Amino acid sequence: MKLNVLVFINALAVAVTLSIVNFYFSHNWFDVMQIFFISLITSFIVFYYLIEKYVYSKIKLIYKLIHNLKLGRDLRDALGENMSSDPIHDVEKEVKEWAKEKKSEIDILKKQEQFRREFLSNLSHEFKTPLFAIQGYLDILLVDGLEDTEQALKFLKKASKNVDRMGYLVKDLDEISKLESGEFPIQYxxxxxxxxxxxxxxxxxxxxxxxxxxxxxxxxxxxxxxxxxxxxxxxxxxxxxxxxxxxxxxxxxxxxxxxxxxxxxxxxxxxxxxxxxxxxxxxxxxxxxxxxxxxxxxxxxxxxxxxxxxxxxxxxxxxxxxxxxxxxxxxxxxxxxxxxxxxxxxxxxxxx
Known part of the structure; x- marks a missing residue:
């Protein structure tokens, strides 16, 4: 809705209200018409000034700030932006689009957070399994000693396999990290x-x-x-x-x-x-x-x-x-x- 139309509707409402009140007390149509036109003009001027100065000017600034934020521009450029003659519609449109984008970003962040939690849980489990196995074999060797050479060698081999497994984990995690960061560029x-x-x-x-x-x-x-x-x-x-x-x-x-x-x-x-x-x-x-x-x-x-x-x-x-x-x-x-x-x-x- 255009600014002039919005102001006129509000001024008309005030003028009609005052005219009805005047007619109720005086029953003089001439006075009623005078009150109607005077209040209509006065209300139009006052509403136009107030809405333009304290409402639309703020809406325009909000619109420009949103628009520049979406485009990734400096906020200082906002004051120089052009906009249509219907800023309320523009602001509504921009806010809806912005809300949609933010909802999409939030959904992505939620999925990433879920993936992060699962990854940390899996990583912890993958490291704990061989680590506890190694600890168990070494504890047995420390308690029972090395008198039974064959049994000690068997435990050491099992511990060695778990060390290898941890080595695979560290190596592959490091490689994925470097691939993601671009430290391993593709050599075509x-x-x-x-x-x-x-x-x-x-x-x-x-x-x-x-x-x-x-x-x-x-x-x-x-x-x-x-x-x-x-x-x-x-x-x-x-x-x-x-x-x-x-x-x-x-x-x-x-x-x-x-x-x-x-x-x-x-x-x-x-x-x-x-x-x-x-x-x-x-x-x-x-x-x-x-x-x-x-x-x-x-x-x-x-x-x-x-x-x-x-x-x-x-x-x-x-x-x-x-x-x-x-x-x-x-x-x-x-x-x-x-x-x-x-x-x-x-x-x-x-x-x-």
């Missing part, structure tokens, strides 16, 4: 992704034999596939995903790697034929310390941060990673990489 190079996969397979032959799981990367095409990425970081991604497939795969099963063409990208998929993952767990699978099967996961060496590191590395490449899984059949982790140049792709699937 052009390399053959199929050759890197072969190298990773060769380096993991012993683990493959240990878990009795066969590595599969069939050779269908000889033409190399070039990608633009950080070679060592992608090696780390492949090692983590394959190691994860080993740990949660089945004995005498297989873990395979495949390549697919996606226009200017290459999709790399690591597939196992293990027990699979329940669909409800998939959205949180890349969270730090998230366990789909806590009872079994505690028995498996590692920090519980492998998939979180994988996600950070792929996202640092400005690429995506996803997972699909079916209980009783297996899981597939897929991530994309940028192809180094346009080149003929021998087929939809590149497997070696």
């Amino acid at each position: 190079t052009k390399f053959k992704i199929n050759e890197l996969i072969k190298e990773v397979f060769e380096s993991m032959e012993n683990q493959s034999a240990k878990y009795q799981i066969k590595l599969v990367f069939k050779e269908k095409y000889n033409e190399p596939i070039y990608v633009n990425a950080d070679r060592e970081r992608i090696r780390q991604v492949l090692v983590n995903l394959i190691d994860n497939a080993f740990k949660y795969g089945k004995t005498n099963g297989t873990t395979s790697v495949s390549l697919f063409s996606l226009h200017d990208q290459v999709l790399v998929e690591v597939t196992d034929d293990g027990a699979g993952i329940d669909e409800k767990n998939l959205p949180r699978l890349f969270e730090r310390f998230y366990r789909t099967d806590a009872s079994r996961s505690r028995q498996i060496a590692g920090s519980g941060l492998g998939l979180a590191i994988v996600k950070h590395i792929i996202e640092a490449h400005e690429q995506t990673i996803n997972v699909r899984s079916t209980l009783g059949i297996g899981s597939t982790f897929g991530f994309t990489l940028k192809r180094a140049k346009q080149q003929p792709f021998p087929g939809l699937q590149y497997s070696i």
Whole structure:
């Protein structure tokens, strides 16, 4: 509503009220009309002055302050802003938009706070488990002495394994922290992704034999596939995903790697034929310390941060990673990489 209209309505209300009162006492229409017009004009001037000086001027300032805060400008610039002739509407609109933005920010902060609490709880649990185990083994050795050499050696080996577990935790936490802060910048190079996969397979032959799981990367095409990425970081991604497939795969099963063409990208998929993952767990699978099967996961060496590191590395490449899984059949982790140049792709699937 415009300022003049608002003032006129208020002045008219006052004039009509005074005219009715005057007519009630004098019953003189001439006096009533005089009172009406005089009070209307006087009230209009007074209301206009008061509203303009003490209301609209403040509303305009509030609007300008809100507007500049939303734009991230210096508050001193607020006085120079232009606004429409209906500041009340503008203020209402700005406040609603601002409230909506703040609600969204508060929701995000609540989620981050919940994530922080869960993370600290998980971190505390992950450190307490090996720490208490080490303390227990050392206490037994201190109390019973070292007379039974075989038993002492057994306890020392168990303590050593828990020390290793704590070492994994510290190392992986430090790496995630550096990835998030940008201390580990991505060093882009052009390399053959199929050759890197072969190298990773060769380096993991012993683990493959240990878990009795066969590595599969069939050779269908000889033409190399070039990608633009950080070679060592992608090696780390492949090692983590394959190691994860080993740990949660089945004995005498297989873990395979495949390549697919996606226009200017290459999709790399690591597939196992293990027990699979329940669909409800998939959205949180890349969270730090998230366990789909806590009872079994505690028995498996590692920090519980492998998939979180994988996600950070792929996202640092400005690429995506996803997972699909079916209980009783297996899981597939897929991530994309940028192809180094346009080149003929021998087929939809590149497997070696």
